[in-house]
Amino acid sequence: MTTTNGQYADVNGLHLYYEIHGTGRPLILLHGGLGAGEMYGPILPAFTENHQVILVDLQGHGRTADIDRPLDVALMADDIAALIDHLGLDHPDVVGYSMGGGVAFQVAVRHPDKIRKVVTASTHIRTDAxxxxMREQQGQVSGAAAEFMKETPMYESYARLAPRPEDFPRLLDKIGEVMAIPFDYSEEVRALQVPWLVIAADADMAPPSHYVEVFALLDGGLRDGGWTGEGRPKGGHSLAILPGLTHYDIFMSPLFVSTALSFLD
Structure with missing residues (x-):
């Protein structure tokens, strides 16, 4: 496995940190909220076996300092599109977990011509899903919780990696603000042109039925698939509910990696 030490790309006013691991077909890997690219450390070797993995620290996370704009998945998707151009990547696949899955989905919505396939894990498409x-807990996220959060692995990672560790309360404020904005991406799902694998844990933050509904919006699960798959969604979309996992451990699971790679390869 080859590794390129961490580098920065200046995109959309953001000093965006990324690492490149391995060789092969390019794959952009996006972390969850309050995380960083390094959270994929335990499963990264499985991804890099046959892929060049671009591991990104999203706006305000890890080694990427925050800037004066909302923590919006659409804006962060534009950052990833700009990174694709910056690196000259040829239609990479994009894989994201939780918030990173929201960013990956928005890359597929906003920049379908730049990527080949998209995989999201534990990413819901409606606020009420x-x-x-959990919605009540999300409503309590703010900078006021920073002192309590200092006992968590998420803060330990932030304090160790962030260019300005003192920005942690600001990050919590921004995450709280964006989670308070209702959203429903059902129409964007119906119009999606990029093949999408929807992954969720069987005990996720949203019930499995939500992800079945998402698959139905993609024309999936509405009829028998047929002997040769002729009844499957025409867009090449797939659904996987992974057993024995939750929202909080799915991103570390070898089952997540094998399922994603099966779809991509």
Whole structure:
């Protein structure tokens, strides 16, 4: 496996940190909220076996300092599109977990000509899809929780990697603000042109039924698939509900990697 030490790309006013690992077909890997690219460390070797993996720290996360704009998945998707141009990548695949899955989905929506396939894990498409108690918890996320969060691995990672560790309360404020904005991407799902693998844990933040609904919007699960797959979605979309996992451990699971790679390869 070859590794390129961390580098920065100046895109959209952002000093975006990324690493390149391995060789082969390019694959951009996007982390979840309050995480960083390094969270994929345990499973990265499986991804890099046959792929060149571009591991990104999204806006305000990891080694990428925040800038004066909202923590919006659409804007971060534009950053990834700009990174694709900056690196001269030829139609990479994009894989993202949780918030990173939201960014990956928006890359497919906003820049379908730049990528080949997209995989999202534990990423819902409607605000009301997740359980009510989770929405209540999200409503409490703000900079005021920074002191409490200092006991968590997420803060440890941020304090170790961030160019300005003192920005942690600001990051929590921004995440709280963006989670308070209702969204429904059903129409964008129906119009999607990029083959999409929807992955979720069987005990995720949203029920499995939500991801079945997403698959139905993609014309999936509405009829028998047929002997030769003629009844499958015409866009090449797929759905996987992974057993024995939750929102909080799916990104570390070898099952996540094998499922994603099966779809991509």
């Amino acid at each position: 997740i359980y009510a108690e």
